Amino acid sequence: MAATGLHWARIVALALAIGTVAVANAAAAPPQVALPAAPADTPDTAVDALAPPPPRAVDAADLSAYVDGVIEGYMRRLGIAGVTVAVVDQQGPLLLRGYGMAAQSPHRDVDPARTLFRVGSVSKTFTYLEALKLIDAGKLSLDAPVNDYLPADLRLPDDGYPPVLVRHLLTHSAGYEDTALGHLFASAPESSLSLHDYLLNHRPARVRAPGTHAVYSNYSLALLGAVLARVNDVPFEALAERDLFEPMGMPLTTFREPLGQGDARSADARFQGLWSQGFKREGGGYTSEPFEYIAQIAPAGSVSSNAADMARYLTMLVNRGQLDGRQIIPAAAFARLEGEPLFRNAPDATGFAYGFFRKRYGQVQSLEHGGATLYFHSNLVAVPELGFGVFVSTNTDNGARLAAELPQLLLQRYFPRARDAALPAPPKDFATRGLVYAGKYLGERRPFLGFEKLLLASAATVAVTDDGYLTLTAGGESSRWVEEKPHVFRALQGPGRLAFLVGQDGAVTGFVSPGGHDVYDRAGTLDDSQLLIALIVLAALTALAVITGAWMRRWKRRNGEAMAAMRSAQWLYITAAAWLVLAVLLAIAAVGIVQGGDALMFSYPGLPLRLALWWALPVMLLTAVCIVQLWPAWRARTWGFWRKLRHTGAVAIFAFAAVLMWSWNMVGWKL
The missing domain is CATH 3.40.710.10 (DD-peptidase/beta-lactamase superfamily)
Structure with a gap:
């Protein structure tokens, strides 16, 4: 703040000095011969020079006092260093x-x-302006394929979608998934790839046709930067x-x-x-x-x-x-x-x-x-x-x-x-009518094809209050919204708007984030990461119960038990042990991720997570074997109804957990 005061003091001093010199020069100047008046359409430069500057948009003194108070309040309340x-x-x-x-x-x-x-x-705004200047100069075309401006090794492959155009890079609508772990930031200079190598080695997959939705993409802007550099040869x-x-x-x-x-x-x-x-x-x-x-x-x-x-x-x-x-x-x-x-x-x-x-x-x-x-x-x-x-x-x-x-x-x-107009009152019938918006949603700005999907997925929950407001909970914070017109809501605090998307059948399919840079789709059953975690925990507990039961029955006579039923039981014991090992490996990886904090952004995936996800593959294969072995277990005459039910229930839990793990890319090659 001292530096700021010195900065303004110098400006004021300079202004006063210039003003003093101007007054002194005017007083010492000899009288001038009167000149004819200038025509009405000729600018009078002398008058213009003496005209006072236009009024400032805001009173600087009031602004200074207000900003000081606001920022110092935020800094104290939140604990911000600078x-x-x-x-x-x-x-x-x-x-x-x-x-x-x-x-x-x-x-x-x-x-x-x-x-x-x-x-x-x-930073992106500077990249955008450089592109805008080239478009205005005719050196870059909005509707040209990006590949027209890229070197051969950086050209985007034919992945079954229409080509990415320059306009798609400027609007985050190229259709890329969003990945970040281990490559978006570097922890040391020697880890910083060239822009060319980054674009080549960390190309995300396209998961939707270009122009479908705007979903924020850092890769798109890096690609645009490469286009600008090549067009300018700088x-x-x-x-x-x-x-x-x-x-x-x-x-x-x-x-x-x-x-x-x-x-x-x-x-x-x-x-x-x-x-x-x-x-x-x-x-x-x-x-x-x-x-x-x-x-x-x-x-x-x-x-x-x-x-x-x-x-x-x-x-x-x-x-x-x-x-x-x-x-x-x-x-x-x-x-x-x-x-x-x-x-x-x-x-x-x-x-x-x-x-x-x-x-x-x-x-x-x-x-x-x-x-x-x-x-x-x-x-x-x-x-x-x-x-x-x-x-x-x-x-x-x-x-x-x-x-x-x-x-x-x-x-x-x-x-x-x-300032926004006054908020409308919540419609009286919205508490019931608004239930069409309620539910869980999953953001499209996420990885789709790798395990990062679980770590970086952005979820949101929409609910309706008894007094007719919509609530949006995302990122640990909740906000309230009031209906402004069909499918459009205004924030109770701030100017934000929430726009819901509706399908051809009239059903609500998702919403656009208030920032406009992400679309949240209605989440299906398999899109709930909490369900995944719950099933893995349940599978671990089931595995523990299976192994405990096997240990307790170890001295029982097995006379007359069919060999096929015995094999079915043994496969279940082996699978249960594999699930327990997986649970331990995942727990170790999870602890490392939590304790590592921001380190995940610089170093990913790490050995514990890599081991856990590669071990998941034999666990899934063993679970598939147990499913095949259900038929002999059901036919076993020496097994009672409750044992068959327990055996089937354990296999069902393992199978459901495996399906969810596959859905969330929890296998080694998808790291």
């Missing part, structure tokens, strides 16, 4: 502020003019510097990271010592976390920047592409951003305008994008209609709420047009 903020109007910064610490050993305060925060997926990091960062005067903004001198993508010496540490809140304090390397997927998320540079960026956005009298983004190209979004998952859902989210606040719409790494949470919101923009970033793992909510608070405080 925050950086930029608020601008069309004339430039209204507020540049840093709060808290950027490092603790040794201590370093957040400086809005120097401290670098990792902005995560806000490395991506250098391309962003040449076309965006340098023209906008953003010297401390970069896609580069401290990768070492041997890597052409490495940041130069001027960035050294400026990065904020990332923090984890634990035990009432903060743990400093290692640098998160994202160079391998740079176009999707590797940017580091400070509040001062991001203020320059925001000022360009709220001035519709202009900054300091220069047209950074051609006017026609910027008009595309403010036009109808390229894609929406539903008519009332948040749409994608060349990658930017087009979110509605009252009567106005934003151009915005959020971003997160493991420890940083950021948000960029520009509203050209209001000439107002906000950037906020936090450096702590629990800072997401502040980043998400501050821009909305400022818009609704200072701009009546950004």
